[in-house]
Amino acid sequence: MKQWDTVAIVGVGLIGGSIGLALRERELARNIIGVGRRAASLRQAKKCGAVTSTTTDLARGVANAEFVVVCTPVADITPRVLQVAAACPATACITDVGSTKAEIVASLDKSLNGKGNTGATFVGSHPLAGSEKTGPQHARADLLEQRVVVVTPTRRTPPAAAALTTALWESLGADVITMTPQAHDQSVAAISHLPHLLASALASATPTADMRLAAGGWLDTTRIAAADAELWRQILADNRLHVLKSLDKFEKVLAKFRQALENDDQRKLLQLLEAGKEHRETVGN
Amino acid sequence: MKQWDTVAIVGVGLIGGSIGLALRERELARNIIGVGRRAASLRQAKKCGAVTSTTTDLARGVANAEFVVVCTPVADITPRVLQVAAACPATACITDVGSTKAEIVASLDKSLNGKGNTGATFVGSHPLAGSEKTGPQHARADLLEQRVVVVTPTRRTPPAAAALTTALWESLGADVITMTPQAHDQSVAAISHLPHLLASALASATPTADMRLAAGGWLDTTRIAAADAELWRQILADNRLHVLKSLDKFEKVLAKFRQALENDDQRKLLQLLEAGKEHRETVGN
Numbered sequence: 197m198k199q200w201d202t203v204a205i206v207g208v209g210l211i212g213g214s215i216g217l218a219l220r221e222r223e224l225a226r227n228i229i230g231v232g233r234r235a236a237s238l239r240q241a242k243k244c245g246a247v248t249s250t251t252t253d254l255a256r257g258v259a260n261a262e263f264v265v266v267c268t269p270v271a272d273i274t275p276r277v278l279q280v281a282a283a284c285p286a287t288a289c290i291t292d293v294g295s296t297k298a299e300i301v302a303s304l305d306k307s308l309n310g311k312g313n314t315g316a317t318f319v320g321s322h323p324l325a326g327s328e329k330t331g332p333q334h335a336r337a338d339l340l341e342q343r344v345v346v347v348t349p350t351r352r353t354p355p356a357a358a359a360l361t362t363a364l365w366e367s368l369g370a371d372v373i374t375m376t377p378q379a380h381d382q383s384v385a386a387i388s389h390l391p392h393l394l395a396s397a398l399a400s401a402t403p404t405a406d407m408r409l410a411a412g413g414w415l416d417t418t419r420i421a422a423a424d425a426e427l428w429r430q431i432l433a434d435n436r437l438h439v440l441k442s443l444d445k446f447e448k449v450l451a452k453f454r455q456a457l458e459n460d461d462q463r464k465l466l467q468l469l470e471a472g473k474e475h476r477e478t479v480g481n
Numbered sequence: 482m483k484q485w486d487t488v489a490i491v492g493v494g495l496i497g498g499s500i501g502l503a504l505r506e507r508e509l510a511r512n513i514i515g516v517g518r519r520a521a522s523l524r525q526a527k528k529c530g531a532v533t534s535t536t537t538d539l540a541r542g543v544a545n546a547e548f549v550v551v552c553t554p555v556a557d558i559t560p561r562v563l564q565v566a567a568a569c570p571a572t573a574c575i576t577d578v579g580s581t582k583a584e585i586v587a588s589l590d591k592s593l594n595g596k597g598n599t600g601a602t603f604v605g606s607h608p609l610a611g612s613e614k615t616g617p618q619h620a621r622a623d624l625l626e627q628r629v630v631v632v633t634p635t636r637r638t639p640p641a642a643a644a645l646t647t648a649l650w651e652s653l654g655a656d657v658i659t660m661t662p663q664a665h666d667q668s669v670a671a672i673s674h675l676p677h678l679l680a681s682a683l684a685s686a687t688p689t690a691d692m693r694l695a696a697g698g699w700l701d702t703t704r705i706a707a708a709d710a711e712l713w714r715q716i717l718a719d720n721r722l723h724v725l726k727s728l729d730k731f732e733k734v735l736a737k738f739r740q741a742l743e744n745d746d747q748r749k750l751l752q753l754l755e756a757g758k759e760h761r762e763t764v765g766n
Binding site: 324325326327343344346373382383384386387388390391392393394395396397398399400401402403404405406407408409410411412413414415416417418419420421422423424425426428429432433436439440442443445446447448449450453454457458460462465466468469470471472473475476477478479480481 | 609610611612628629631658667668669671672673675676677678679680681682683684685686687688689690691692693694695696697698699700701702703704705706707708709710711713714717718721724725727728730731732733734735738739742743745747750751753754755756757758760761762763764765766
């Protein structure tokens with residue numbers, strides 16, 4: 197397994213912190229530089245052992261990095277990667293952990309992976325391992341173990357950089373799936389962004405007076421609605437066309453449920469519930 | 482705390498089995514009779530210690546019971562309680578654990594709690610402690626601890642029977658909330674039945690090819706879709722008018738999300754996500 201001399205993590209929240217912890221626990225990197233804007237977060241990341249040193253100076257933080265993982269919110273990724281590329285070694289590889297990929301990858305491909313580029317290269321990544329919790333205090337060395345990380349190389353991505361990025365995630369215990377940025381965004385609209393939107397809508401639509409009866413079903417179904425609202429605004433806005441298409445599909449099924457209830461069509465209702473159960477059971481708990 | 486000589490549990494699945502386990506662990510009943518139709522379930526309930534004896538003969542099973550808990554599917558509760566009332570001591574109290582209450586309680590109030598009735602009495606209950614799992618093999622002595630049980634007495638319910646039923650649930654560690662059957666059905670439509678319907682619709686609407694990317698969000702949001710489809714058909718059908726009203730409310734919020742996405746109105750999108758987060762955070766995890 198590849199051993200790194202220096203890895204930089206820009207943005208040490210839940211994901212960034214967990215990457216750092218996993219690198220340290222598996223003894224895969226000698227230096228893990230945490231780069232951030234808030235001194236308090238950096239102190240916490242250092243304290244919990246996610247990084248070996250910290251700095252608020254991005255250029256200094258990435259100056260000697262062989263690999264840089266940018267873990268900032270979606271809207272911030274493109275400018276941050278460009279700053280990293282301008283300051284890190286020309287041989288470095290940069291990846292991100294953003295929940296959407298098409299816009300980010302298109303923009304950075306153009307800037308960093310174009311013909312004649314002699315500097316650092318960029319490969320898009322998305323670890324499917326978030327939660328409603330944020331901050332380095334929730335970081336865990338096993339957050340990525342047996343979780344899927346989507347890596348989204350394009351025709352412009354240097355194959356060596358894609359291989360290195362895949363190797364990094366696999367060395368942390370993740371299962372890597374390679375997709376185009378567009379296919380990724382379409383899939384996560386259905387499997388992640390729409391569920392988030394529904395959880396939030398359900399949480400809002402539930403009358404406060406009824407919440408004293410909240411049990412497992414409501415708690416599970418709405419849990420992700422507690423995630424950071426601004427992060428999710430960026431994700432949903434960035435991927436809104438795919439999310440709208442997924443919403444169309446969902447609303448068609450929902451209309452069938454409504455019709456079955458309105459018509460008191462119990463045979464149809466059973467069919468719909470059986471279809472949902474069957475589909476849900478094709479994956480684990 | 483009241484000690485029982487004999488409690489009968491009709492239907493020893495997840496809930497019935499958990500009631501039996503809790504009664505035994507807390508040493509609250511000398512005899513716990515498991516009544517069921519399938520010998521295999523009864524054997525399993527006996528084996529895991531949820532009951533002290535079992536029978537497929539309902540009349541024999543309840544003949545000496547001071548308290549009977551009917552834990553059968555919703556559509557089966559009314560006829561089963563009437564059978565129990567015809568066979569148990571005249572001093573006995575009967576309750577159920579059905580997820581809907583208005584129809585069941587109205588029907589049984591008329592038969593059992595009417596003027597001139599000298600036999601067993603009925604009090605409606607609904608422990609909010611199910612899960613997507615079924616069967617006595619998932620029963621747990623602590624299933625009801627710190628969980629809400631709604632008890633739904635009416636003007637016709639003998640106060641002593643309501644008090645006894647409340648005492649039973651509290652002795653198992655539950656928090657009892659008293660509501661009218663109608664108010665109960667309206668509340669659970671919003672907090673339990675609509676979430677179930679949405680989880681099922683989302684599970685069905687998710688393209689199979691995207692499910693390899695399923696992570697915490699989708700798994701949480703759809704978990705209850707794996708529950709028994711026939712049980713839920715009965716619940717949704719029985720409570721369909723309240724569920725439709727809850728669905729109306731949900732669809733209004735969903736339409737706001739759709740509009741914000743279609744108009745790329747990011748300020749509105751953030752507001753909606755913040756409202757969902759705020760509402761979700763008023764209850765625990």
